[in-house]
Amino acid sequence: MANQEKNRVKQQYFIPLEVKEGTIITKEYENAPRQWWKIGNRKVYAILVQVTKEQYEAYMRPEWKEDKRQQRLVEKRRKREKAQEERREDQSVQGWDTPVSYERLCETEYGFPEETRQETLDEILEKEELMEALRQELAKLEALDRTILQMASNGISEAAIGREVGLSQKGVNKRKQRLLEQLQEQLKDYR
Template sequence: MANQAKNSVKQQYYIPLEVKEGTIITKEFENAPQQWLKIGNRLVRAIPIPATKEQYEAYMRPIWKEDKRQQRLAEKRRKREQAQEEHRVDRSVQGWDMAVSFEQLCEVEYGFMDETGQDSLDEILVKEELLKALREELAKLEDLDQIILNMASNGISEENIGREVGLSQKGVNKRKHKLLEQLREHLEDYR
């Protein structure tokens, strides 16, 4: 009987309107009580705005998605740091959230360094050829693809890239991975 009573009560949904300097509040909510509410993983001073379930989920979905992405990145960074402490390479934790230099590519992926840690003349020439080939392949890409790769290499999130170029986050992700696969195939001779 108690369960039926609980089910008959309709759940209320609220969208938290964060109150900070510069927040514009309409007359309707001018005297509304402010509360400490969570937006994603952040605790903020906010006014709860009544909403339908659909409105609430539409508002919160991107926040939940970003929080989940940040959790995954934090876990990846933790695993990467652990692998570095143990002096081992774990390719499963390498990704776009990690800065990559040409030297790291040589050490990790292409194996140019010899036992002394210095490159021979032949290895330096191979690196130069690789750089030249990479620049040529990048120059062949469409402007949109160059923008996506450039922004991604600067650590900009796929969601923000999507806003900038007019694609969805998923569209940016698919396009980026397709481009990287094409570059790998075209530069296969340098591995």
């Protein structure tokens, strides 16, 4: 019985509402207990508002993303400092905050080696022909297949696609792979 109570408590999600001068609090939360809570890297005096898992994840995702970015930045700086101590250059730790000489920028065409290359007229025409052929092949597909490919191209997981179209994750995976192989075969002349 105690384990069931623990599991139920674990499934509750809360968003901290920071209480400070000027915070407008509705009657529902007027007498709610306030406590110190951590938001990002700072502690705040807050009321905990119970929410669904989806609301909690949507609220916290930017915080998690920023924390992860900060962790990566600290790790990159640590690696760069270690490389400097050992008097070696490590290209993998070059970041937006790394000082770069003018000569280095000139060597790499101002940091954008591939982007500065101009496409020829033939390359542009080939791309347009490929895109037109791809549009024609996609138009021939069933609506379900087009939906799967469109959702996959938008970065939606196979499990989420499966829930949307009524297939299992494995079914979506197999169908997507088959469609990609089919399109690759039909567009092989454009390579």
